[in-house]
Amino acid sequence: MKTILIVDDEPRTRQGVRKTLEAWSSGKLRIETASSGIEAFEWLERYEANLLITDIRMPEIGGLDLVEKLNEMDNPPVVIVISGHPEFDYAQKALKLGVVEYLLKPLDKMMLVRAVEQALKREEDRHRIGRMEKLVDPKLLEAGEHEQKYSASVRDALRYIDDNLQESVSLRDVAEFLHMNASYFSVLFKEQTGLTFSDYVTRRRIQRAKELLASTHIPIAEIAEKVGYQTSKYFVKVFRSHESVSPGKYRNNVSDAGEMIQ
Template sequence: MRNRTILIVDDEPRSREGMKKMLSAWAMGEYDIMTADNGFAALAILGETPVDLMISDISMPEMNGLSLVEKLNDMLLPRRPSVILISGYAEFEYARQAIQLSVINYLLKPVSKDKLVAAVEEALRAGEENNRIGLLQKMADPQLIAVKEEEAVLSDPVRMAIQYVDEHIEEAVSLKDVSEHVHLNGSYFSSLFKEQIHMTFSEYVARRKLHKAKELLLKTNLPIAEIAERIGYQTAKYFNKVFKEYESMSPGQYRSEMNKTEADI
């Protein structure tokens, strides 16, 4: 697991090195503390290095701290660092713009070690929470979320079918089984389900099973074959085929990519 990185951006050497010294003492080797003496140098670092937190002075020549954050927000980065802005004097307009740019904190110079460390710890916690939310969003299936949001207005047979699928997620669930469970003709049930859920019954079952598979891939070290069995697929080969069809990657690749993202948090 990599060390997390804090980037300090300040054109004043004394201020820049002072903050680095304070944070290095606090970090005790658990964080890499990098520095840049202007906005352009900071952007170069941000483009090459995963940064968890950026602390920037507002008042800098050529590119001030607010402009730097605006450019940061436009960058396509795997993860966006939290930001603390520091100003040499109280300026309401600066503070207002900082809030609009989703800056975590706004400090006034001179910054004491206690205030700096408190702001850094708060910003890192906020960044971790945002990244966890992002990870959950990557796991989520928008179509399953839409079904959950509309569940209250679904007909009783369709609600019963959804409940049946949830309760039998570890089995091979067929349309015949469910239509008999809700006491409807198979053809009529299939049409009713698609009309209300906006996907076929077989697609819903596949998405629901894959959602369960994602949880098992990330929360356990179970082999792929056992996960396939736990969600009702007879062979790992068929599970791999279905997973790749919906996620554009194999279950093993998904586990590797998501665990890598989580390890970076």
């Protein structure tokens, strides 16, 4: 269940926003409130919110100061700011801080609901992007972006590696497939991809494993076999050295049962 935290030192506004969103969401969202920026920050240190709706002008910690503090957190909520004053400086700073919407009091209920819908969609998109960033190896991504500039031999080598990840793939095997001298092929591969042959193969295997961990319920031992490791123990060791977590922990971090087709 997604959580919305409403922060406003005016009880009437705070409760009005809460009641509007509770009626709109029909119990599908968890709605929490805080009467000050300090109370909100303390709440967010203990719990997680998907969306923060905050007034700008509050005693001690104003809304934008609160947003600045939250942006230092690992997983800050998306933010809607509400204000009784159409001040350009506030609106400009809010945009720079990544605030999704700037709403003026008195609040139009339909505009509030539309802003919340937009903000929750933004939060979901950010979540998906975060999952993709965890999934993709940046060095493999960079190598793939330049693939069209590689020689035909190196492009053929990349396809051969992909087609044979489940097997034992050695530099000599690929060189023989390409009818090339192994030493020359090794230098050519590193020169064009920026990665040694063994590093590329390992990264590609880990990448395939990450895809399987994120999108299937296949046992880890079976995934190890599918990406070319003879023992799951060695696979776990290599995976941990690359990702700093075990395959099981990685699966828990990136999988989302609600987005998967069983």
